[in-house]
Amino acid sequence: MKEGANEHHGHGGLDSIRERLRVFAAERQWEQFHTPKNLASALVVEAAELLEPFQWLNHGIKTELGADQYMAVKHEMADVLSYLVMLADKLEIDLVSATHEKITLNALKYPVDKVKGDARKYLDYQDDIQQNK
Known part of the structure; x- marks a missing residue:
């Protein structure tokens, strides 16, 4: 063709x-x-x-x-x-599956209640999450 x-x-x-x-x-x-x-x-x-x-x-x-x-x-x-x-x-x-998998991992890494409106990398607030547990 x-x-x-x-x-x-x-x-x-x-x-x-x-x-x-x-x-x-x-x-x-x-x-x-x-x-x-x-x-x-x-x-x-x-x-x-x-x-x-x-x-x-x-x-x-x-x-x-x-x-x-x-x-x-x-x-x-x-x-x-x-x-x-x-x-x-x-x-x-499989890019589609890999992308869905990565979005799920990112959701765990960047919980809405901790990062909403905050553009910092997850390492910058990880201590905040650990302290609040």
């Missing part, structure tokens, strides 16, 4: 993205380069590129982005997601 660059696809979720990325890499014989280390490195590079349009903005909110910056952010987010999906595929990690 050949696809045009501007062709839009339905929103099939992470499974459809993973499959399209597999086909994309296979057609180009790039699987040999897609080691977990290389994919993790590429993910970090793309995450840094995602930060670039926000670098000198006051707050980095949507209304501060021009049309070109907004499009750049959109495409860098897609790159980050793509590398994350490829890395998860190589390591056989």
Whole structure:
């Protein structure tokens, strides 16, 4: 199946993205380069590129982005997601399950009654929690 660059696809979720990325890499014989280390490195590079349009903005909110910056952010987010999906595929990690698991762990680490409205890292208030037990 050949696809045009501007062709839009339905929103099939992470499974459809993973499959399209597999086909994309296979057609180009790039699987040999897609080691977990290389994919993790590429993910970090793309995450840094995602930060670039926000670098000198006051707050980095949507209304501060021009049309070109907004499009750049959109495409860098897609790159980050793509590398994350490829890395998860190589390591056989179900991203949806892993994310639900991590949210549950974070809920335990950051109890609402202790952190509501407080942006500190959990280590900064952990002593407060221990003292109140």
